Amino acid sequence: MATTKEGKPSKMYYGWWVYVAVCICMLLPCCFTFNTASVYYDSVAEAFGVGKGQVGLYMTFVYATACVANLLWAGKLLEKLDLRIILSTCVVLVGGALIAMSLAQSIYVFYGAGIALGIANAWLLWLIVPVVVGRWFKKNIGFMIGIAMAMTSIGGTVFSPLLAQVIQNAGWRTGYLIEGIVALVVCLPLAAFVVRSRPSDMGLEPLGADDPKVIAREAEAKAAGQDGITLKQALKKPSAFILCCVFAGLANLGLTMNFFFPSFATSIGYDLSVGAMVASCVMIASLVGKVILGWLNDRSIVVSNLVGCVPMIFGLAFMMLFGQDSPMWLYLGGILFGLFFAVQPTNVPQVVRAVFGNVSYDRIFAYVAVVMPLCAAVGSSFWGFIYDATGSYNIAFIVDMVFAALAIAVLFAALAAGKKLKAWAKQDAAK
Known part of the structure; x- marks a missing residue:
C-alpha cells in the first residue's frame, strides 16, 4: 500500500494515474507521429503531385528537430518545468500539427508540421517515459518502461488498418483531422489535470521506496x-x-x-x-x-x-x-x-x-x-x-x-x- 510522507495509507498510489496518462500519450500522439505515418504517403503524394520521398521528407524534419531540441533544451526544461506544462505543450503541438496537415494546400505545410512534431517528440518518444517511471517508482522500472513504450506498437497495430479504411472511404485529410482531434480531446485533459512532475508534489514517496x-x-x-x-x-x-x-x-x-x-x-x-x-x-x-x-x-x-x-x-x-x-x-x-x-x-x-x-x-x-x-x-x-x-x-x-x-x-x-x-x-x- 502506498503511504504519504507522514506514513498515512492512501487508497491508490497516485503515480499509477500518472503512469496511465503517459501510456495513453504514447498510444495516441506519439503513435500518430511515427507508427501510422506511412499509411498516408501514397495519398498525400498523389494529392500534391510530388514523389513519396518529398512526402517522407517531413519525417526528416521531425527527427532533425528532435535532435536539436534534445541537445539544446529538452532535458533542461524537463528538469526545471512542471511536467503538466511540458506534456500539455507536446499534446497541443502534435494535435495542432496533425490538424494543420489535414488542411494543407502545399507539401511545405508538412515540413512546418514536422518541426512541431519534432519538438513535441523530443520529450514524448525519448524522455518522458523513462524519466516519469524513474521518478515515481523504485521497483520494476525496466518492465514498466517496456509496457509504456509498447503502447506505440499497439497503436500502430490497431490504428494503421483503421486509418487506412478512413483514407479509402473519406480521404487522407479526414484521417489527419481525426488523429489531431483525438490527440487533443483525450490527452490534453490528462496532461493538464492528471499528470504531476514528482511524488513530492502529492506529498508522496516513490512507490517501493520503503521496500x-x-x-x-x-x-x-x-x-x-x-x-x-x-x-x-x-x-x-x-x-x-x-x-x-x-x-x-x-x-x-x-x-x-x-x-x-x-x-x-x-x-x-x-x-x-x-x-x-x-x-x-x-x-x-x-x-x-x-x-x-x-x-x-x-x-x-x-x-x-x-x-x-x-x-x-x-x-x-x-x-x-x-x-x-x-x-x-x-x-x-x-x-x-x-x-x-x-x-x-x-x-x-x-x-x-x-x-x-x-x-x-x-x-x-x-x-x-x-x-x-x-x-x-x-x-x-x-x-x-x-x-x-x-x-x-x-x-x-x-x-x-x-x-x-x-x-x-x-x-x-x-x-x-x-x-x-x-x-x-x-x-x-x-x-
Missing part, C-alpha cells in the same frame, strides 16, 4: 559511491558518456532497416503483401519484445541486451540466406528482428541509468538521446543508398548484423567505463 530490498540496494550503492554521477562528472570523464551515445546510436541506426523490408521482399521476387507482412511481424514482435526486455532489464541489463541483439543477427541471416526459398523465412526473420527493434526504446534508458545512476539521469539521458533521432534520420536513407550502390540488400544486412554485434561489445565497454567513473567520482568527492 527492504530497494533500501538495501540503494544503501549498498551509496556506500560504494555508486548512487549516481552528476552531469559535470559525466562530461569531465566522458568515456562512459561517449560509449552510451554509441550504443544508443547503433541501436537506432540498426532498427531503421525495418523500413526497407517490403522493398527487400519485392527485390527477391515476392509481391508487396509479403513485405507488408514482414513489417507486421516486426511490429508484433517489437510489442512483445518491449515487455520481455523490460522485464529482463530489472534482472540483468546484459541478458536483456543479448536477448535483444543476438536473435536479430540470426533473423537477418535467415532472410538473406533462405528468404527466396519460402516467405516463412522472411516472417521468422521479421519476428527475430522485432526483438532488436525493442532495444532502443526499452534498453537504452536502462543502460544509461545503470551506468550513471539517478542523480543527474534526466539531463544525462537527454544528451544521450540527441544521437537517437540523428541516427534514425541517417538510417532512414542509409540502407537504401547501400542497395542503390550494390543492387542488393545483402551488404546492408551484413552491415546491420555487424552493428548489432558492435552494440553488444559497446554495452560491455560502457558498463565497465561506468564502474571506473563511479570509482573516480567517489575519490573526487572525498577530496
Whole structure:
C-alpha cells in the first residue's frame, strides 16, 4: 500500500494515474507521429503531385528537430518545468500539427508540421517515459518502461488498418483531422489535470521506496559511491558518456532497416503483401519484445541486451540466406528482428541509468538521446543508398548484423567505463 510522507495509507498510489496518462500519450500522439505515418504517403503524394520521398521528407524534419531540441533544451526544461506544462505543450503541438496537415494546400505545410512534431517528440518518444517511471517508482522500472513504450506498437497495430479504411472511404485529410482531434480531446485533459512532475508534489514517496530490498540496494550503492554521477562528472570523464551515445546510436541506426523490408521482399521476387507482412511481424514482435526486455532489464541489463541483439543477427541471416526459398523465412526473420527493434526504446534508458545512476539521469539521458533521432534520420536513407550502390540488400544486412554485434561489445565497454567513473567520482568527492 502506498503511504504519504507522514506514513498515512492512501487508497491508490497516485503515480499509477500518472503512469496511465503517459501510456495513453504514447498510444495516441506519439503513435500518430511515427507508427501510422506511412499509411498516408501514397495519398498525400498523389494529392500534391510530388514523389513519396518529398512526402517522407517531413519525417526528416521531425527527427532533425528532435535532435536539436534534445541537445539544446529538452532535458533542461524537463528538469526545471512542471511536467503538466511540458506534456500539455507536446499534446497541443502534435494535435495542432496533425490538424494543420489535414488542411494543407502545399507539401511545405508538412515540413512546418514536422518541426512541431519534432519538438513535441523530443520529450514524448525519448524522455518522458523513462524519466516519469524513474521518478515515481523504485521497483520494476525496466518492465514498466517496456509496457509504456509498447503502447506505440499497439497503436500502430490497431490504428494503421483503421486509418487506412478512413483514407479509402473519406480521404487522407479526414484521417489527419481525426488523429489531431483525438490527440487533443483525450490527452490534453490528462496532461493538464492528471499528470504531476514528482511524488513530492502529492506529498508522496516513490512507490517501493520503503521496500527492504530497494533500501538495501540503494544503501549498498551509496556506500560504494555508486548512487549516481552528476552531469559535470559525466562530461569531465566522458568515456562512459561517449560509449552510451554509441550504443544508443547503433541501436537506432540498426532498427531503421525495418523500413526497407517490403522493398527487400519485392527485390527477391515476392509481391508487396509479403513485405507488408514482414513489417507486421516486426511490429508484433517489437510489442512483445518491449515487455520481455523490460522485464529482463530489472534482472540483468546484459541478458536483456543479448536477448535483444543476438536473435536479430540470426533473423537477418535467415532472410538473406533462405528468404527466396519460402516467405516463412522472411516472417521468422521479421519476428527475430522485432526483438532488436525493442532495444532502443526499452534498453537504452536502462543502460544509461545503470551506468550513471539517478542523480543527474534526466539531463544525462537527454544528451544521450540527441544521437537517437540523428541516427534514425541517417538510417532512414542509409540502407537504401547501400542497395542503390550494390543492387542488393545483402551488404546492408551484413552491415546491420555487424552493428548489432558492435552494440553488444559497446554495452560491455560502457558498463565497465561506468564502474571506473563511479570509482573516480567517489575519490573526487572525498577530496
